[in-house]
Amino acid sequence: MQISDELGLPARQSASTVHHIRWLEDIFSNQPAEHLLAGQSVFLEGDEAEYVFQISEGALRLFRIIADGRRIITGFLYAGDILGISARGRYLYNVEAVSRTTLRRVRRKRFERVVSENSRLQPEILSVISDEIAAAQEQMVLLSTKNAEERVCTFLCKFSNRHGLTEQQMRRVDLPMCRQDIADYLGMTIETVSRTFTRLINKGIVRIENAFARQAILIEKPLLLAQLAGDDDDCFDVREKSVVHGGGRRH
Amino acid sequence: MQISDELGLPARQSASTVHHIRWLEDIFSNQPAEHLLAGQSVFLEGDEAEYVFQISEGALRLFRIIADGRRIITGFLYAGDILGISARGRYLYNVEAVSRTTLRRVRRKRFERVVSENSRLQPEILSVISDEIAAAQEQMVLLSTKNAEERVCTFLCKFSNRHGLTEQQMRRVDLPMCRQDIADYLGMTIETVSRTFTRLINKGIVRIENAFARQAILIEKPLLLAQLAGDDDDCFDVREKSVVHGGGRRH
DNA sequence: CGCTATTTTGAAAGGGCTCAAGAGTAGTGG
DNA sequence: CCACTACTCTTGAGCCCTTTCAAAATAGCG
Numbered sequence: 001m002q003i004s005d006e007l008g009l010p011a012r013q014s015a016s017t018v019h020h021i022r023w024l025e026d027i028f029s030n031q032p033a034e035h036l037l038a039g040q041s042v043f044l045e046g047d048e049a050e051y052v053f054q055i056s057e058g059a060l061r062l063f064r065i066i067a068d069g070r071r072i073i074t075g076f077l078y079a080g081d082i083l084g085i086s087a088r089g090r091y092l093y094n095v096e097a098v099s100r101t102t103l104r105r106v107r108r109k110r111f112e113r114v115v116s117e118n119s120r121l122q123p124e125i126l127s128v129i130s131d132e133i134a135a136a137q138e139q140m141v142l143l144s145t146k147n148a149e150e151r152v153c154t155f156l157c158k159f160s161n162r163h164g165l166t167e168q169q170m171r172r173v174d175l176p177m178c179r180q181d182i183a184d185y186l187g188m189t190i191e192t193v194s195r196t197f198t199r200l201i202n203k204g205i206v207r208i209e210n211a212f213a214r215q216a217i218l219i220e221k222p223l224l225l226a227q228l229a230g231d232d233d234d235c236f237d238v239r240e241k242s243v244v245h246g247g248g249r250r251h
Numbered sequence: 252m253q254i255s256d257e258l259g260l261p262a263r264q265s266a267s268t269v270h271h272i273r274w275l276e277d278i279f280s281n282q283p284a285e286h287l288l289a290g291q292s293v294f295l296e297g298d299e300a301e302y303v304f305q306i307s308e309g310a311l312r313l314f315r316i317i318a319d320g321r322r323i324i325t326g327f328l329y330a331g332d333i334l335g336i337s338a339r340g341r342y343l344y345n346v347e348a349v350s351r352t353t354l355r356r357v358r359r360k361r362f363e364r365v366v367s368e369n370s371r372l373q374p375e376i377l378s379v380i381s382d383e384i385a386a387a388q389e390q391m392v393l394l395s396t397k398n399a400e401e402r403v404c405t406f407l408c409k410f411s412n413r414h415g416l417t418e419q420q421m422r423r424v425d426l427p428m429c430r431q432d433i434a435d436y437l438g439m440t441i442e443t444v445s446r447t448f449t450r451l452i453n454k455g456i457v458r459i460e461n462a463f464a465r466q467a468i469l470i471e472k473p474l475l476l477a478q479l480a481g482d483d484d485d486c487f488d489v490r491e492k493s494v495v496h497g498g499g500r501r502h
Numbered sequence: 503c504g505c506t507a508t509t510t511t512g513a514a515a516g517g518g519c520t521c522a523a524g525a526g527t528a529g530t531g532g
Numbered sequence: 533c534c535a536c537t538a539c540t541c542t543t544g545a546g547c548c549c550t551t552t553c554a555a556a557a558t559a560g561c562g
Contacts, residue, residue: 067481072391092384092385126337129337130337132384133343133380133383134343136384136388137343140391141315143395145317145321145323147518187396189520190540190541191519191542191543195518230318439550441508443551444509445511446511448510
């Protein structure tokens with residue numbers, strides 16, 4: 001149920017760790033690294049929210065299971081990301097390792113003490129939480145308006161543009177998660193995800209690097225991919241447009 | 252852009268105000284009441300997050316406008332709810348009054364000062380934020396798995412069970428928002444919302460109280476409504492079920 | 503009482519889901 | 533090295549639910 005086995009993975013610190021959360025990171029840096037294999041659980045929905053985690057390497061999936069057994073993945077977390085800050089008494093979702101993952105944990109009590117002692121951490125906490133809410137909202141937008149192709153393109157864009165990647169890494173995407181994960185995250189079936197990938201390949205937008213690596217995707221036309229994601233970030237002209245509700249049909 | 256006119260609505264304090272946020276409320280109680288008409292804006296996405304608000308009466312809609320002009324309502328806020336806590340530098344979404352609404356505001360600076368001075372407020376802040384994230388996740392679940400009927404039933408259930416309502420108020424639901432609002436919130440078209448309501452009426456689950464009031468809905472069979480919402484809260488047996496991913500089909 | 507905005511209803515079309523089978527990939531052991 | 537098994541992923545065909553487009557009905561308001 002909790003991280004059990006500490007198998008002896010090489011505990012090398014990812015050089016491309018992180019960035020955006022300078023000071024918070026220091027809280028974790030002295031903690032021992034814990035290693036997880038793909039599929040191992042970090043905590044479950046409803047568990048007492050005793051710890052705050054930071055991912056050193058790898059990827060986690062956050063998900064809930066609903067009554068009929070279906071799984072909804074509400075997000076993925078990657079190296080550098082922090083997990084568990086926003087939990088009140090109990091965790092709101094299940095967390096598992098997508099692939100081999102290294103993380104560090106501190107007790108919530110200690111975490112909060114350190115934060116309250118160091119005034120410049122306060123805004124960073126808020127920043128982390130704010131990001132989490134922003135991500136949730138983007139996901140709501142995706143789920144309520146985007147079609148299959150837009151969803152997959154959005155996913156690939158976001159994954160390839162996540163923090164702490166080199167230019168090269170951005171064009172050659174090594175997806176750690178399987179099709180079912182992607183499907184459960186994007187609110188579609190595995191079949192539709194697969195079909196959509198095939199369509200993107202046929203269009204020459206991405207290419208599957210079938211060389212032995214598990215799932216390497218080469219983004220051939222990053223700009224087109226971004227366009228197909230349909231975010232069109234030129235959307236801050238809301239206050240100019242005479243926004244008629246239900247303007248462009250569809251919903 | 253900001254709340255402009257202070258029209259002289261009777262500033263009576265809703266007796267059924269709130270509850271869950273005892274101490275935070277005190278921060279707002281001395282502030283002057285501001286009155287908004289239906290449709291008036293509180294703030295826009297991207298505005299500097301200068302204030303924190305509490306709703307005294309009425310309802311707000313939180314929404315974003317995407318590139319093609321469509322509107323996604325990410326949430327509604329009601330009497331007693333607090334708005335703007337989770338914003339970092341700038342607000343993440345637009346906020347408008349759904350109906351006549353009364354609210355109070357405090358400057359973020361002051362708000363944060365008061366909070367940091369009073370240690371028992373800290374957990375309440377976290378609680379508010381945690382609720383916001385929980386709501387966002389429930390919405391993701393709704394958008395990625397539920398069909399039209401389940402969505403509408405979920406909406407009615409949540410609205411009728413929101414905090415601070417008497418037993419009577421729970422069975423006689425006065426929806427302040429229009430069909431288009433509901434559609435944009437549930438990720439469906441106004442036509443489908445309408446059709447779904449009709450179906451629920453034909454099934455005898457709800458009844459429209461057409462007496463002069465704007466939109467009064469009588470919930471005839473609350474239990475059935477809750478069942479049709481499909482949340483089946485007996486879902487905390489996750490750790491027992493051998494959860495096979497992609498268990499019950501559909502996604 | 504007419505005008506407009508909102509809501510409801512109808513018929514047709516489409517996109518993604520479902521069910522089912524095939525192709526590819528890994529891991530195992532003879 | 534290659535069969536054998538177990539998975540994951542891909543492809544195909546039909547169907548169903550929601551959307552779309554269009555029009556009628558109802559409510560709101562001067």
